[in-house]
Amino acid sequence: MSALHADFYADQMVQHETVLEQNECIAEATYRLRVSAPAIASIAVPGQFVMIRLAGVDAPLIGRALAIWDVLPGEDGKPKYIDLIYLKKGSFTTACAESPLGTNVSLWGPLGNGFSARPCDRLIMAVGGIGQTPMLLLGREAIGSQSFGRPSGWANQVELIYGARRESLLAGVPDFRQAGFEVQLCTDDGSTGRQALVPDVLAARLDELDDTSSVRVVTCGPEIMMEKVADASRQRGVDCQVSMETPMACGIGICFSCVAKVKQDDGQWDYKRTCVEGPIFDADKIVW
Ligand SMILES: Cc1cc2nc3c(=O)[nH]c(=O)nc-3n(C[C@H](O)[C@H](O)[C@H](O)COP(=O)(O)OP(=O)(O)OC[C@H]3O[C@@H](n4cnc5c(N)ncnc54)[C@H](O)[C@@H]3O)c2cc1C
Numbered sequence: 311m312s313a314l315h316a317d318f319y320a321d322q323m324v325q326h327e328t329v330l331e332q333n334e335c336i337a338e339a340t341y342r343l344r345v346s347a348p349a350i351a352s353i354a355v356p357g358q359f360v361m362i363r364l365a366g367v368d369a370p371l372i373g374r375a376l377a378i379w380d381v382l383p384g385e386d387g388k389p390k391y392i393d394l395i396y397l398k399k400g401s402f403t404t405a406c407a408e409s410p411l412g413t414n415v416s417l418w419g420p421l422g423n424g425f426s427a428r429p430c431d432r433l434i435m436a437v438g439g440i441g442q443t444p445m446l447l448l449g450r451e452a453i454g455s456q457s458f459g460r461p462s463g464w465a466n467q468v469e470l471i472y473g474a475r476r477e478s479l480l481a482g483v484p485d486f487r488q489a490g491f492e493v494q495l496c497t498d499d500g501s502t503g504r505q506a507l508v509p510d511v512l513a514a515r516l517d518e519l520d521d522t523s524s525v526r527v528v529t530c531g532p533e534i535m536m537e538k539v540a541d542a543s544r545q546r547g548v549d550c551q552v553s554m555e556t557p558m559a560c561g562i563g564i565c566f567s568c569v570a571k572v573k574q575d576d577g578q579w580d581y582k583r584t585c586v587e588g589p590i591f592d593a594d595k596i597v598w
């Protein structure tokens with residue numbers, strides 16, 4: 311199947327009509343919601359996302375992409391629930407934050423390619439803003455505490471470098487710690503952790519390691535941060551994958567609203583749809 315075919319990755323997609331089972335504020339303007347979506351939960355891999363919309367609502371009409379934060383089992387032990395974390399920002403997230411439990415939602419997924427499960431000694435997840443959301447499942451898979459129908463336990467150590475403007479915006483840190491990752495926090499105002507930027511913390515961390523030949527970096531967050539994380543990794547010869555968060559309308563390859571400039575094998579670049587040919591790309595392929 312050609313990479314330009316709309317079914318390229320979306321052909322596994324399932325649509326669920328379901329309800330909000332949890333929708334709680336977990337940090338400043340940041341919410342965690344839970345829906346029952348077993349058909350999606352049972353096949354998702356780390357780094358994939360769902361499109362979600364409030365059912366029966368005119369505005370916004372178009373769904374929003376949210377990374378899959380967690381997959382939880384039902385009473386029979388099989389994957390049943392999906393948790394998403396969202397930052398209250400514009401029309402969808404404001405309406406969702408104000409929606410009571412039991413509100414009808416439509417979601418479709420899993421979408422996108424997901425992170426690769428390339429083995430390494432140390433996985434460093436460098437995230438900022440609301441970019442932490444695809445990382446919990448990836449880190450758990452890497453250290454082997456959760457698996458997703460593909461190899462797990464492919465890293466010996468997992469580290470998280472997580473930055474935000476201030477402490478109150480950090481969301482999900484207890485889950486990262488509970489998962490056994492080494493967590494390094496940084497904030498712009500120094501309200502917790504180091505008063506430093508994620509790419510600088512990453513660069514310092516890579517420089518203090520004796521051997522970076524088996525280190526992998528993954529990143530998600532503001533584009534300027536990801537570009538600098540990609541630069542810091544490239545300068546040190548470290549493998550880096552980015553999760554692009556270009557705005558999406560359909561999520562299934564049809565509308566071309568989500569394109570990013572991606573380098574081809576011949577050195578030229580072309581537009582790629584991040585929903586079906588991403589959102590994960592090798593960092594050195596992105597034309598920032
Ligand atoms: C693969 C992927 C994964 C993602 N994962 C997550 C995730 O896990 N969590 C998360 O929170 N987000 C995630 N996003 C982003 C998410 O899809 C939405 O873009 C985001 O939540 C904002 O949606 P919204 O409807 O609330 O805001 P929108 O209404 O779409 O607004 C977006 C921005 O535009 C501004 N804006 C809106 N209307 C106007 C206007 N009229 N004039 C000027 N500015 C305006 C808003 O203030 C806001 O800054 C992801 C995106 C992608 C592509």
Ligand code: FES
Pocket residue numbers: 557558559560561562563564565566567568569583584585586
């Ligand atoms: S969001 Fe429509 S093609 Fe990607």
